[in-house]
Amino acid sequence: MINKLLKTFWFLVLTSWLSVQAQSAGDYQLGSGDTIKITVFGQADLSIETLLDDSGKxxxxxxxxxxxxxxxxxxxxQDILAGLKGDYLVNPNVSVTIIEYRPFFIDGEVKQPGGxxxxxxxxxxxxxxxxxxxTERASLSKIFIVRSNDPEQASVNVTANALVQPGDIITVRQSYF
Structure with a gap:
């Protein structure tokens, strides 16, 4: 009975983790600071791991x-698949995964600001x-995020439950009371 409960528990944990992964990776736009792995199955010389630099290429x-x-x-x-198909490979199987996301940054009223x-x-x-x-002076109603994908770099007031994205800058302001 306990074994069955444990299996069910771990199944639920795994499926919820996978749905978060799929949701975040599906529409996630790559940016400098991300480390990606490109795998072409059966072609070790075409499989690479690379850090995206500021050039974006x-x-x-x-x-x-x-x-x-x-x-x-x-x-x-799809870009890599289209480039390899035909001239180099007949039917390439390409996979692109994120090895490490770019960091986020937090400053203001936290004990150890940084990336x-x-x-x-x-x-x-x-x-x-x-x-x-x-910190004891932190105001939970004065938390601001500058989204890395926002071209205007607008500072938006958010709650403590707001989702953070890679590259975001979080600022926690001071409370006066």
Missing amino acids: IEYPFLGQIQATGKTLTQLQ YPFQPGLTVSKAAALAGGF
């Missing part, structure tokens, strides 16, 4: 430079916990 065997930043994993996968590795499902509260927690 990667150097890929046979295809040269490919623009990666601003694209989803699926879009980059921290992003994790899917990260909220402002969890981000603050990574930074040592809120």
